[in-house]
Amino acid sequence: MHNQDEKLSSRRRFVAFLAASPLLVSGGLIHGPFAKLLALNPGDEKGAQEALEGIAQGENLITSPDQAFNVMDFEPVARKVLPPAHFGYLATGVDDDATVRANREGFSHLEIRSRRMIDVSKVDTSLRLFGTPWTSPIVLAPVSAQRAFHPDGEIASAKAARAKNHLQILSTAATTSVEDVTAARGAPIWQQLYTTDVWEVTRAIVKRAEAAGCPVLVLTVDLQPNSNRETLWRAKKVDKRECKMCHEEGFAGYLHQFPMFDGLDVSKVHDMHKTDMNWDFVKRLKDTTRMKLVLKGIVTREDAQLAVEHGVDGVVVSNHGGRAEETLRSTIECLPEVVEGCAGRIPVLIDGGFRRGTDIFKALALGADSICIGRPYNWGLAAFGQPGVEAVLGILRRELEGIMRQAGATSIEKITRAYVVQHWR
DSSP: OHHHHHHHHHHHHHHHHHHHOHHHHHOTTOOGGGGGGGGSOTTOHHHHHHHHHHHHTTTTOOSSGGGOSSGGGHHHHHHHHSOHHHHHHHHOOSTTSHHHHHHHHGGGGEEEOOOOSOOOSOOBOOEEETTEEESOSEEEOOOSOGGGTOTTHHHHHHHHHHHHTOOBEEOTTOSSOHHHHHHHHTSOOEEEEOOOSOHHHHHHHHHHHHHTTOOEEEEEOSOOSSOOOHHHHHHHHHOOSOGGGTOOSHHHHHHTTSGGGTTOOOTTOOOSSOTTOOHHHHHHHHHHOSSEEEEEOOOSHHHHHHHHHTTOOEEEEOOGGGTSOOOOOOHHHHHHHHHHHHTTSSOEEEESSOOSHHHHHHHHHTTOSEEEEOHHHHHHHHHHSHHHHHHHHHHHHHHHHHHHHHHTOOBGGGOOGGGEEEOOO
């Protein structure tokens, strides 16, 4: 009886968090069976309790990956199985989570122009990035601490990427080593870089990734310290587990969670993000490694042009999934000017809010070379492990091939701006 009361108390705290969350009040990441919650008034804990009780008892939740109609079907399952703080970490934006929503809403300002009388019996989704062939433009974006979502963490994601032949980018804050993930992937992966504020530590991370066979280093440039992740803080507040069981105290203890910092002296590291990073630092990185250098977080024409001028090998149009800053500007809206700034001289990738094959098609039409997904495959990971990740990738590939046929574009290279009409705000 005591355990049952404890469970009910925990559930009520989580409901209270949801009822107060901007994600619930304004829509945010809530999809599928959770859509009914959007009609609730802000702070309506009783209404949220009744709706969530039905969902918690299994109403409309898929119980296996093959039951999913779309990638959003995995989100409520992930929400159900994850501790509140872990789901809050995955879901959070900053401030009012408005940029998280903007990333999704941006796609609604693009219409697809379909061509007819074209033989679409075969469609080709293959492409090359830095000379390496891929069967799909869909990339697994770097997402930190995936063992917080499933015990197999990044290994499950790597095995899914291997099974479906997708490129995987590994976070500096991964909970599995670059060597083990590379082995599980069975092919080279790209390494994302958080710089830290100590060059010796940063250089060691770069050299380790290089030694592991990573051909590309992805430098994140859009994240500054202390972003205001209110949805995460709310989730932590209602999560009553003893965090010390999983997390060491102090910043050095925090870094020790991540294998990329194994064996390094992190006693002088105070942040994972270098606040004085500039183009001189980019040159220093390029002089340090043989890996290609891609900048993740470019959203303007000016910075795209500067990236090309400074010898950067590629860019990712990104606002960190809306969890870095509250700009209210979607990445799909930023894409055209970044493509223009790069002028075809370097590859342009993009992430932020991709949930449908039509979203991917629109980005390709606006000039993106590849599309990175983050939250969707981690919903699949949390819900069902490797099979969940594979299912997410399979659904997006199926949807992309479907819209290519409907629109009359038989290969990635044939998806041009002529296929979209833009109606920005």
